[in-house]
Amino acid sequence: VQLQASGGGLVQPGGTLRLSCAASGRAYNSYILGWFRQTPGKAREFVAAVSFYGGRNGEKFYADSALGRFTVSGDDAGRTYYLEMNALNPGDTGIYYCAVALGQVSSGRTWYKDSDEYNFWGQGTQVTVSS
Numbered sequence: 001v002q003l004q005a006s007g008g009g010l011v012q013p014g015g016t017l018r019l020s021c022a023a024s025g026r027a028y029n030s031y032i033l034g035w036f037r038q039t040p041g042k043a044r045e046f047v048a049a050v051s052f053y054g055g056r057n058g059e060k061f062y063a064d065s066a067l068g069r070f071t072v073s074g075d076d077a078g079r080t081y082y083l084e085m086n087a088l089n090p091g092d093t094g095i096y097y098c099a100v101a102l103g104q105v106s107s108g109r110t111w112y113k114d115s116d117e118y119n120f121w122g123q124g125t126q127v128t129v130s131s
Contacts, residue, residue, distance in 0.1 A: 001025045003122030005098045010128045016086050021098030021122060023079040029054060032101040032112050033074055035083045037094040038124065044097065046113040048072040048083060051104055059105065061112055065091070088129045095124035 007019040021033070034049035047065075050072045051058035060072050069088075074081035081098060099118035101111075111117045 001028070001100050001120040003098050003100065003120055005096060005122045005125040008096060008125030008127045010130065011088055012131050013089050013129055015088050015129070016084070017088065017127060019083040019085070019096055019098075019125060019127070021074075021081040021083075023081070023100070027079070028100070028102055030102065030104055032103070032105065032118075033072075033081045034099045034101060034112060034118060035072060036097045036099060036115055037092070037127075038097065039094040044115045045094075046115070047096070049112045050074055050081070051112075052076045053104060061105070063113075085127075088127075090129045093127060093129050095126050097124045098122045 002025045005021045011017050030053045032049050032051050035047040036044040037047050038044045046063050049061045055076045069086050071084040100120040101118040105112050
């Protein structure tokens with residue numbers, strides 16, 4: 001799978017951005033599409049994820065910092081995925097990556113938060129929140 005993220009940019013605090021992630025190459029029937037953020041000197045941090053099985057959207061997962069402000073979604077048939085980010089603040093600044101992990105999340109498990117569990121990564125897109 002090849003992934004390409006886009007949609008980043010400079011936005012003022014309180015603003016909105018929608019990131020997109022386009023997939024190509026081999027398609028899978030069961031996977032998690034995750035979004036991670038990375039800032040200088042830090043490991044990639046989980047932001048949000050959505051599961052797909054049999055072409056249908058499944059459960060969505062959010063980091064505490066994203067809950068209520070960000071919305072993750074995707075179109076399995078069109079192989080395009082989105083991260084809608086509202087009420088942005090400077091703490092949201094970073095390089096955002098989309099990634100694919102093969103498999104599904106069992107009830108109560110949180111492995112989707114671990115970047116090491118993801119099999120495929122796209123290049124990042126820079127998001128800068130500043131006045």
